[in-house]
Amino acid sequence: MRYLLSTLLTVVLLSGGELSAPEKSLLTPIAADTIKGHVSFLASDAMEGRDTPSRGLEIAGEYIASQFRRFGLEPAGDEGYFQNAPYIQVTQPMDQFQVTLDAGGKVWKAVPASVMLTSATAVSLAGADVVKVSLPDENAPLPARELVEGKAVILVAPGRTRAMMTRRDAVLALGPSVVVMAGFVFSSGPRLMESRVEGAPRRAPLVVTSDPDFAKFVTDLPEGATPAKLTAKLQAAVDQPIKLKNVIAKLPGSDPKLADSYILLTAHYDHVGVSSRGEGDRINNGANDDASGVATVLSLAEAFARLPQRPKRTIVFMTYFGEEKGLFGSRYYASHPVFPLAKTIANLNFEHMGRTDDNEGPRVGKITASGFDYTTLGDVLTEAGLVTGVEAWKHEKNSDLFFARSDNQALADAGVPALTVAVAWIFPDYHRPGDEWAKLDYANMEKVLRTCAVTVSRIANDEKAPAWVESNPKVDKYVKAWKALHAGH
Numbered sequence: 001m002r003y004l005l006s007t008l009l010t011v012v013l014l015s016g017g018e019l020s021a022p023e024k025s026l027l028t029p030i031a032a033d034t035i036k037g038h039v040s041f042l043a044s045d046a047m048e049g050r051d052t053p054s055r056g057l058e059i060a061g062e063y064i065a066s067q068f069r070r071f072g073l074e075p076a077g078d079e080g081y082f083q084n085a086p087y088i089q090v091t092q093p094m095d096q097f098q099v100t101l102d103a104g105g106k107v108w109k110a111v112p113a114s115v116m117l118t119s120a121t122a123v124s125l126a127g128a129d130v131v132k133v134s135l136p137d138e139n140a141p142l143p144a145r146e147l148v149e150g151k152a153v154i155l156v157a158p159g160r161t162r163a164m165m166t167r168r169d170a171v172l173a174l175g176p177s178v179v180v181m182a183g184f185v186f187s188s189g190p191r192l193m194e195s196r197v198e199g200a201p202r203r204a205p206l207v208v209t210s211d212p213d214f215a216k217f218v219t220d221l222p223e224g225a226t227p228a229k230l231t232a233k234l235q236a237a238v239d240q241p242i243k244l245k246n247v248i249a250k251l252p253g254s255d256p257k258l259a260d261s262y263i264l265l266t267a268h269y270d271h272v273g274v275s276s277r278g279e280g281d282r283i284n285n286g287a288n289d290d291a292s293g294v295a296t297v298l299s300l301a302e303a304f305a306r307l308p309q310r311p312k313r314t315i316v317f318m319t320y321f322g323e324e325k326g327l328f329g330s331r332y333y334a335s336h337p338v339f340p341l342a343k344t345i346a347n348l349n350f351e352h353m354g355r356t357d358d359n360e361g362p363r364v365g366k367i368t369a370s371g372f373d374y375t376t377l378g379d380v381l382t383e384a385g386l387v388t389g390v391e392a393w394k395h396e397k398n399s400d401l402f403f404a405r406s407d408n409q410a411l412a413d414a415g416v417p418a419l420t421v422a423v424a425w426i427f428p429d430y431h432r433p434g435d436e437w438a439k440l441d442y443a444n445m446e447k448v449l450r451t452c453a454v455t456v457s458r459i460a461n462d463e464k465a466p467a468w469v470e471s472n473p474k475v476d477k478y479v480k481a482w483k484a485l486h487a488g489h
């Protein structure tokens with residue numbers, strides 16, 4: 001609090017609420033019609049909701065690269081502006097699937113519709129010995145390898161916490177022929193995963209079933225070796241290699257000392273594709289989520305590229321694939337960074353920048369952020385708001401709650417001071433076909449994007465790098481990561 005008050009005072013004294021001349025020239029290219037042009041193309045029906053992977057996503061990526069090219073920015077990927085990420089799409093055939101358990105005439109037969117199967121190899125078993133392993137909580141000891149190796153294992157491990165998943169994976173690594181367990185079954189379309197490492201050991205096949213009769217069958221079995229026998233036929237999953245792409249450009253810094261430090265401006269260019277059910281065209285256009293964030297990155301890229309005098313630090317403009325699948329693009333970047341993370345001083349991620357009709361009420365002339373008071377970035381945003389006529393504010397609940405819900409999280413986990421800037425949190429057409437470009441408030445967007453430009457300009461020209469606010473206990477793990485990143489520097 002003391003820090004905030006003193007900086008506010010400094011700003012009032014030094015700037016008198018005025019923009020500097022370079023800041024004024026920075027803001028000139030940021031215009032409502034240009035922003036509308038970007039959003040209306042990216043969120044058009046022709047992009048088919050920009051699912052990861054899809055043809056629409058590829059076209060959107062090409063559009064973003066073409067804009068970076070137009071601004072004369074330097075490519076920063078491994079193939080021009082593209083950072084190629086090798087992924088595989090895993091499809092699990094089920095047409096010959098069969099799993100039957102038999103305990104002295106008492107039989108349970110798996111129904112494919114209530115099963116989720118993960119099997120890298122084909123498996124055929126007839127009358128295999130069954131071992132029952134119970135892990136009532138995450139501290140329960142793992143079974144001895146001799147007990148489960150080569151056996152069919154019925155695993156009783158309730159709960160879906162990360163710790164329980166890790167225990168389950170540990171059992172799969174002990175060499176059973178198959179593991180069958182009760183659990184939640186969601187739609188079993190193709191899954192995306194990073195390419196398998198050559199020669200890495202493959203996990204045992206896993207059968208998860210939501211059938212309540214399975215639990216009844218299992219209850220009567222003794223712990224450890226059981227009289228039950230398992231017969232199974234599982235097909236091997238089919239891996240299809242695909243290339244996903246982050247799109248990255250840079251504007252090199254002008255200061256010989258600070259040019260080797262980086263500010264990341266990011267947004268995700270994917271969305272959730274076309275719904276399988278529902279009214280109308282079922283295309284989830286993703287105009288506010290997150291074509292508006294991409295348009296923000298593009299508008300800031302153009303503004304900084306047009307400056308006669310480049311900022312002191314290097315600014316990186318980046319759009320991610322796969323946010324909606326679970327932060328895939330940003331996680332990929334954090335584990336394959338183009339610029340050293342230890343030299344990456346800040347990440348401003350942008351989401352939901354266009355809609356002002358937040359479910360909780362109108363948000364005209366306002367800007368907010370997740371992790372608003374986790375780093376000193378929130379203070380810079382507040383100061384920039386003062387000179388551009390926009391009120392920066394912290395949402396009592398959402399600013400903390402949404403920190404883990406976007407790509408800022410991937411960089412924060414690596415220790416980089418990061419936040420996601422937004423105008424609205426949740427809005428009426430969120431993740432629905434109604435999230436269309438005509439519903440965004442472009443005049444307001446122009447105004448808040450100017451606030452963002454001033455924010456970035458001040459960070460880029462300040463010798464002092466942004467920092468985590470260590471007095472906030474919620475950032476302990478990020479401070480730890482930051483220290484690990486800078487150990488030895």
Ligand SMILES: [Zn+2]
Pocket residue numbers: 268289290323351406
């Ligand atoms: Zn989003």
